[in-house]
Amino acid sequence: MTNNIIERHPAIFSCCKLFMGIALIVIVLTSCKNSKSGGNNSNNSDGFMEAKIGGVKMQFSNNLSAQLSSDKTHIVVGGHLTSDPLSDSYDFEIFHAPAVVTTGTYGVPGTPNMITRYAHQNVVNGKVTGTTIFNASTGSGGTTSNAGTYTLVVTYIDDKKVAGTFTGHLQLLGGSSFVDVTEGSFSVPLH
Structure with a gap:
């Protein structure tokens, strides 16, 4: 019998990691808000992220x-889709230690230790009533935490910018349905 809580309760650990990741993304996205990206500006001169x-x-x-x-x-x-921090969002995260993230x-x-998320805001009468999250993630061993799959290709990275492409088959958090992510691409300044 093991005393390691992670080994005894991997689902709880995965859930905690997911919610900590979401909290980190919300902090990052709101603290680095670009003053040039007001309204529904899809041509942000500081970068882009798009996908089907x-x-x-x-x-x-x-x-962004x-x-x-x-x-x-x-x-x-x-x-995010719009300047509203409660609009639909897409993100990915890699914790690659001890190796550096490269092309x-x-x-x-x-x-x-990789995760990607698409968060869709459920809106009723102009008010957000909940969030539907689709994701794909791995634990420290590289095995999936759910049935989602994801491929991220970093084509460029330096101290100022990261760029690449992505595709995936993301699973509903806590559910059995999926959403496909295709034709994903990004080029974003690093802060």
Whole structure:
């Protein structure tokens, strides 16, 4: 019998990691809000993130942010559909320690400590009533935390910018339905 709570309760640990990741994304996206990205600006001069979600082209170029840790082992990139921080959002995160995040292909399954999320806001009578989250994630061993899959190709990264492409088959958090992410691409300044 093990005393390691992570081994005894992997689902609880995965859930905690997911909610901590979402909290981090909200903090990053709201703290690095770009003053040039007001309204429904899909042509943010500071960068872009776009993809087809369920076959619908979406641009997540508002409140767009990319953070790379000082040791270059952890990166978080995300954005919103509109300038409203409660609008639909898309993000991904790689915690690649001890290795640095460089150009190359990262995936779920395969890459340890990686997550991607599409958060859709459920709105009734102009008020957000909840959030539907689709994701794909891995734990420290690189195995999936759910049945979602994801491929991220970092084509460019330096101290000022990160760029690449992504596709995925994301699973509803706590559910069995999926949404396909296709034709994803991004080019975002690092803050």
